[in-house]
Amino acid sequence: MTDKKGKLFLFPHTLTKKGADKDAFLTPALIEAVGEIDGIIAESMTGGLSFMKMFQTKKAPHNMPICLFNKKTPDEDINFVLEPLLKGETWGFVADAGLPCVADPGAKLVRKASLKKLEVKAFYGPSSIFLSLMLSGFNGQNFAFNGYLASNKENMEKELRVLENRSKNFKSTQIFIEAPYRNTALLESCIKVLDKKTALCMACDLTTPEEVVISKKVCEWEGIDLSEFHKRPAIFLIDYHSFR
Amino acid sequence: MTDKKGKLFLFPHTLTKKGADKDAFLTPALIEAVGEIDGIIAESMTGGLSFMKMFQTKKAPHNMPICLFNKKTPDEDINFVLEPLLKGETWGFVADAGLPCVADPGAKLVRKASLKKLEVKAFYGPSSIFLSLMLSGFNGQNFAFNGYLASNKENMEKELRVLENRSKNFKSTQIFIEAPYRNTALLESCIKVLDKKTALCMACDLTTPEEVVISKKVCEWEGIDLSEFHKRPAIFLIDYHSFR
Numbered sequence: 001m002t003d004k005k006g007k008l009f010l011f012p013h014t015l016t017k018k019g020a021d022k023d024a025f026l027t028p029a030l031i032e033a034v035g036e037i038d039g040i041i042a043e044s045m046t047g048g049l050s051f052m053k054m055f056q057t058k059k060a061p062h063n064m065p066i067c068l069f070n071k072k073t074p075d076e077d078i079n080f081v082l083e084p085l086l087k088g089e090t091w092g093f094v095a096d097a098g099l100p101c102v103a104d105p106g107a108k109l110v111r112k113a114s115l116k117k118l119e120v121k122a123f124y125g126p127s128s129i130f131l132s133l134m135l136s137g138f139n140g141q142n143f144a145f146n147g148y149l150a151s152n153k154e155n156m157e158k159e160l161r162v163l164e165n166r167s168k169n170f171k172s173t174q175i176f177i178e179a180p181y182r183n184t185a186l187l188e189s190c191i192k193v194l195d196k197k198t199a200l201c202m203a204c205d206l207t208t209p210e211e212v213v214i215s216k217k218v219c220e221w222e223g224i225d226l227s228e229f230h231k232r233p234a235i236f237l238i239d240y241h242s243f244r
Numbered sequence: 245m246t247d248k249k250g251k252l253f254l255f256p257h258t259l260t261k262k263g264a265d266k267d268a269f270l271t272p273a274l275i276e277a278v279g280e281i282d283g284i285i286a287e288s289m290t291g292g293l294s295f296m297k298m299f300q301t302k303k304a305p306h307n308m309p310i311c312l313f314n315k316k317t318p319d320e321d322i323n324f325v326l327e328p329l330l331k332g333e334t335w336g337f338v339a340d341a342g343l344p345c346v347a348d349p350g351a352k353l354v355r356k357a358s359l360k361k362l363e364v365k366a367f368y369g370p371s372s373i374f375l376s377l378m379l380s381g382f383n384g385q386n387f388a389f390n391g392y393l394a395s396n397k398e399n400m401e402k403e404l405r406v407l408e409n410r411s412k413n414f415k416s417t418q419i420f421i422e423a424p425y426r427n428t429a430l431l432e433s434c435i436k437v438l439d440k441k442t443a444l445c446m447a448c449d450l451t452t453p454e455e456v457v458i459s460k461k462v463c464e465w466e467g468i469d470l471s472e473f474h475k476r477p478a479i480f481l482i483d484y485h486s487f488r
Contacts, residue, residue, distance in 0.1 A: 010378050010379075023271070023272050023273050024271050024272070024273035024274070024367065024368070025271060025273075026271060026272065027267070027268050027269060027270060027271055028267050028268070028270065029267050029268035029269075030268070099374060099378060100378065101377065101378040101384045102374060102377060102378060102384045103384060103385055104384065104385065105385065106378075106384065107380070107381050107382060107383060107384050107486065108381075110378070110379065110380075110381040111381035111459075111486070111487075114381055114459060120379055120457075122374075122375050122378040122379050123268065124268070124368065124369060124370050124371065124374065124375065125368060126368050127368065127374060130343060130346060130368065130371060130374065131366050131368065133345065133346060134254050134343060134344065134345040134346060134350075134354070134366040135254075135354065135364055135366050136351070136354075137351050137352075137354040137355035137358055138351060139351060140345045140346045140347060140348065140350065140351050141347055141348070141349065141391045142388075142389065142390055142391055143388065143389050144386075144387065144388035144389070144414075144416065145386065145387055145388070146386055146416075147385045147386055172388065172390075213364075215355075215358060242351065242355070243355075
């Protein structure tokens with residue numbers, strides 16, 4: 001045991017595996033911090049490797065340990081994940097895309113690290129939630145992120161109505177995500193159940209050359225060919241008030 | 245009139261005027277984009293100048309036009325603000341701190357720019373909302389940002405109860421801000437009105453060497469000397485569930 005305090009660095013990842021946004025991503029502080037790490041905690045092996053490939057690391061890539069942490073990790077394994085940090089090492093944590101601990105279960109890791117008096121430092125980078133909010137033209141003074149909607153159509157439509165009501169009553173933009181192969185179905189349900197004057201935004205392929213952001217009242221969405229958004233990573237926003 | 249399409253770039257600003265986080269901030273893509281702009285739309289003159297000083301711009305700083313846009317800007321002036329862009333120029337938009345269009349009224353500008361078929365591009369950078377969420381250890385899979393609470397003590401305490409209820413019922417982290425000189429009063433009210441097992445986080449002086457993030461159950465906050473947070477820029481988070 002050493003008295004040296006271990007560190008947990010929260011690193012952003014690119015939003016796309018295509019690497020299109022790498023150039024917008026590398027800051028001097030991030031490059032320096034990744035150069036310092038002894039290992040990486042990652043949501044997946046591929047995610048961890050694709051992150052480290054962008055940087056010069058202390059050990060050669062094949063000698064750099066990757067430890068998995070994701071929604072399947074049992075709570076009792078978190079101590080094991082943090083063990084090297086408790087011995088004074090510095091490790092990074094990356095999710096498969098965007099910011100760690102946002103729209104993923106990383107908070108548990110941070111909570112345990114803080115309890116163990118490890119130093120936790122967050123670095124910023126792309127987030128589809130923030131980029132879509134900035135580009136939507138929707139209310140950015142009050143907003144909520146709600147994760148995935150229900151996969152069952154009937155429940156999903158119920159949830160859409162609930163979110164529209166929250167947007168109306170709390171004067172806030174409601175943000176949610178969906179598995180890309182269900183984009184078309186989700187948009188059809190939005191057009192079906194939401195008020196015609198509610199604004200609906202879809203942001204697709206953010207930070208790539210194919211980036212598309214469409215912000216329109218529900219009634220204006222009706223003429224759009226929805227099939228072109230099939231299987232493209234997307235995020236959705238509803239704003240009851242701003243476009244009326 | 246030219247056929248060249250104008251562009252609106254949404255730029256992040258540092259969180260602090262001390263410039264402590266500048267190094268974590270400069271990406272190749274941001275440096276290139278700022279080099280392209282013909283003028284800057286800023287929340288304040290000081291904010292616009294302190295932003296541009298970090299970069300090499302096309303025109304010398306004293307020749308670079310700064311156009312103000314903030315909560316006092318009447319809606320009918322937005323056309324005037326966008327006029328050079330309609331002639332094909334590229335302008336940036338910066339808030340005084342953090343991401344534009346998040347926790348500020350910039351959305352109106354983006355809305356109008358999109359309606360006028362201008363190209364809008366968002367760059368990312370520090371955001372106290374995201375950094376605090378990542379560092380809090382609170383639920384990042386569902387969260388809401390609520391802006392400022394009421395300045396009247398009684399109304400503020402009512403709002404705190406409402407937010408705690410939303411955190412409880414929607415299983416979401418509730419985030420809000422306060423004018424720094426009211427930090428102590430706000431923390432006192434939180435300790436007074438919130439459930440003892442609700443988790444309360446305050447993140448102070450983010451991205452500076454004085455950065456402090458405290459995440460504790462309300463009952464554990466009771467022994468802390470609150471006066472040390474007086475007048476330090478801070479953001480607050482409530483999570484009913486995660487620390488029970």
